[in-house]
Amino acid sequence: MKKKYMLVLLIFILFLTGCVNDNNELWHLDLMSIKTIRNDVNASNQTIAIIDSGISDKLLDKYENSIVGCYNAIDDTELVMDFHGHGSEMVNIIMDNEAGIAPECKLIIIKIVDEHGATNNELLLKGLKKSEELNATVINISLGGYKKDEKVINQINKMISKNISIVSSAGDYGDKDLLFPANVEGVISVGAFDNQYKLWKNCNIDNNLVCAFPGVDVGVANNFLDDDTEISSGNKNSYILKSGTSEATVIASSYIALLRSYYISNNILFDNSFMVKQIQSLKTLEESTVDYLKLFRE
16 A cells, blocks of 8 residues: 555554543643633534544444534445544544533544555545535544645635634654645644643644644543443543644644634634634744633633
């Protein structure tokens, strides 16, 4: 399988780096003042499309009232079983009651990764088109590749013109160039930093990188796979620590959903160009303190 024809998952295999019993693993929630933002903003008017490996049956049942559409671009069905857990993890970062960024939002599950972990630009294109058809407002693409595709670029430009926010991972290979489609103009490309605002050593970066969000040792609510044992009520805050631009991207997508909701509620007009400038104004690439509340005060 030639790499130039294939997109690859940034974090294909889940790495268990340890379960913890305190709340230090949720440092990103405190750093971003998520609880404060959620006290004032409800993202129920936003729909995030997760273009990824699908979702586990466990989470499909758990979040069935929030999931407004499912599409398998591989076989054109609504069967979106997740063979790898990557897509399920992305869902939990958004939706978990304790650790989620924007659990009030709606979700669209788009499966473009097969059982072997492979995908391509044709499937990405189909996923983007279905996301548009199902009225997604934010597109999360926590994957990427090195081969550009003009049809995908045209579809992205079409969606951007409709004020759909497209958020994509920079890459986890430490290369100087961003992956596709993060390197498309107008896409909000996301790198990962740690709790000291230090850019992750494996993050792809070039002059087109728009922002960085928490993505190093962030806590993800455990038990999102179908074969996981349920967490007992006595240990409900059990998390695994994950690192990557995939995690940073879905955190950014959730934050952007909250920000879009805030703008709508306050009759603030915005388009994609305005949104990109606002995210850049946080100066997340300068490795200094970031005030995530700033944009919710303007």
